[in-house]
Amino acid sequence: MKVLLRNPKREIEVPGGRSVNRLLDDLELSREAHLIIRNGTLVPGDTRLDDTDVIEVRPVISGG
Amino acid sequence: MTAQPSRCRSCKAPAVIDLPRHNANFCAEHLVQLCNRQMIKAIADFDMFSRADRLLVAVSGGKDSLAVWDMLIESGYQADGLYIGLGIGEYSEDSGGYVQRFAHERNLHLVTIDLREDYGYDVPTAAVATKRVPCSACGLSKRRLFDKAAVDGGYDAVVTGHNLDDEAAVLFGNTLRWEVDYLARQLPVLEARDGFPKKCKPLVRLTEREMAAYCLVRGIDYVVEECPMAAGNRHLGYKEALNAIEKQSPGSKSAFYLNFLSKMAPLLDGQSAAAQGEVGECERCGAPTTGDVCAFCRLVEKSGTHEAVPVEMVLKKHRRRH
Numbered sequence: 001m002k003v004l005l006r007n008p009k010r011e012i013e014v015p016g017g018r019s020v021n022r023l024l025d026d027l028e029l030s031r032e033a034h035l036i037i038r039n040g041t042l043v044p045g046d047t048r049l050d051d052t053d054v055i056e057v058r059p060v061i062s063g064g
Numbered sequence: 065m066t067a068q069p070s071r072c073r074s075c076k077a078p079a080v081i082d083l084p085r086h087n088a089n090f091c092a093e094h095l096v097q098l099c100n101r102q103m104i105k106a107i108a109d110f111d112m113f114s115r116a117d118r119l120l121v122a123v124s125g126g127k128d129s130l131a132v133w134d135m136l137i138e139s140g141y142q143a144d145g146l147y148i149g150l151g152i153g154e155y156s157e158d159s160g161g162y163v164q165r166f167a168h169e170r171n172l173h174l175v176t177i178d179l180r181e182d183y184g185y186d187v188p189t190a191a192v193a194t195k196r197v198p199c200s201a202c203g204l205s206k207r208r209l210f211d212k213a214a215v216d217g218g219y220d221a222v223v224t225g226h227n228l229d230d231e232a233a234v235l236f237g238n239t240l241r242w243e244v245d246y247l248a249r250q251l252p253v254l255e256a257r258d259g260f261p262k263k264c265k266p267l268v269r270l271t272e273r274e275m276a277a278y279c280l281v282r283g284i285d286y287v288v289e290e291c292p293m294a295a296g297n298r299h300l301g302y303k304e305a306l307n308a309i310e311k312q313s314p315g316s317k318s319a320f321y322l323n324f325l326s327k328m329a330p331l332l333d334g335q336s337a338a339a340q341g342e343v344g345e346c347e348r349c350g351a352p353t354t355g356d357v358c359a360f361c362r363l364v365e366k367s368g369t370h371e372a373v374p375v376e377m378v379l380k381k382h383r384r385r386h
């Protein structure tokens with residue numbers, strides 16, 4: 001699946017078949033500091049992601 | 065065990081978010097309801113304002129300030145927006161655009177101030193002119209202009225989008241150093257005094273993740289990119305530390321901050337050095353100040369006469385320092 005990351009903006013390819021929480025753990029990203037948007041829709045942590053999904057990992061922490 | 069998609073605690077529809085601190089999942093509709101209820105509870109618990117009051121919301125184009133503006137309007141409050149163009153390159157252009165579209169689409173009243181056009185400087189120039197970090201000149205400008213706009217416009221309170229993570233991070237920093245003076249003033253409401261307007265933070269019971277999710281499900285477009293000046297900010301480190309604790313023990317962040325308010329803040333009442341000398345009026349702009357000329361007027365004088373500095377120059381300088 002395609003995974004879009006921010007700061008800096010980039011796109012990586014990751015095999016599907018894992019949950020949202022697992023994906024964040026694998027990318028070493030905090031669950032409290034990110035949301036996962038699958039094919040344009042917000043999804044909770046136990047959602048299973050597929051190879052064909054387009055995923056946006058959106059950071060929610062601001063420093064200003 | 066086959067994985068069932070998680071369901072909303074309230075209506076059993078498919079959930080869009082898991083909130084470990086509530087030990088529950090929520091659908092879009094009930095996430096919005098939860099956010100509204102938490103905001104209304106904060107407004108009531110801390111005696112912030114009523115629907116008869118005129119509110120001025122400080123909007124930056126980020127998720128928190130647009131969300132609080134949206135929630136206030138949806139709950140029947142009278143709220144106008146105030147946006148300050150800080151002149152931080154592309155970031156300011158983008159964020160101003162989000163704010164304008166938000167206000168326009170909802171037919172809300174937006175007051176706009178532009179530092180360069182109205183005061184002859186911008187944040188990068190002020191940083192160089194004062195030889196301080198950009199956030200220091202930026203914070204001073206925002207505080208003064210929000211106060212002035214609220215007082216001049218006859219508003220009953222200034223509302224900001226500070227959320228639970230922001231407040232917990234500041235509390236963490238102040239506690240690490242036992243800054244009793246700051247701790248005594250770290251409240252979700254500051255009453256009007258000496259020419260300063262009342263200031264309220266209705267989102268203190270809501271996390272950043274909840275506010276970002278609120279914007280997503282409400283279709284609010286906001287600037288996701290960070291202000292380029294925020295890199296290396298000390299508060300970001302505190303937020304990460306608190307989130308690491310939150311992962312081990314959900315609910316820790318809200319206990320840390322909300323129990324501070326209920327248990328510790330009353331003990332600190334009166335500990336703040338409020339009597340920092342007589343508050344008079346600035347001889348140039350009339351703002352409340354303890355000196356002859358207020359800090360903002362001194363900043364305008366220094367920065368307004370300085371040659372304009374592009375944002376890249378300030379960024380390069382900071383990168384070198386890190």
Ligand code: SF4
Nearest residue numbers: 064199202291293294
């Ligand atoms: S990060 Fe600093 S410079 Fe940027 S908007 Fe916030 S206070 Fe201003």
Ligand SMILES: [Zn+2]
Nearest residue numbers: 072075091094
């Ligand atoms: Zn529901």
Ligand SMILES: [Zn+2]
Nearest residue numbers: 346349358361
């Ligand atoms: Zn002044």
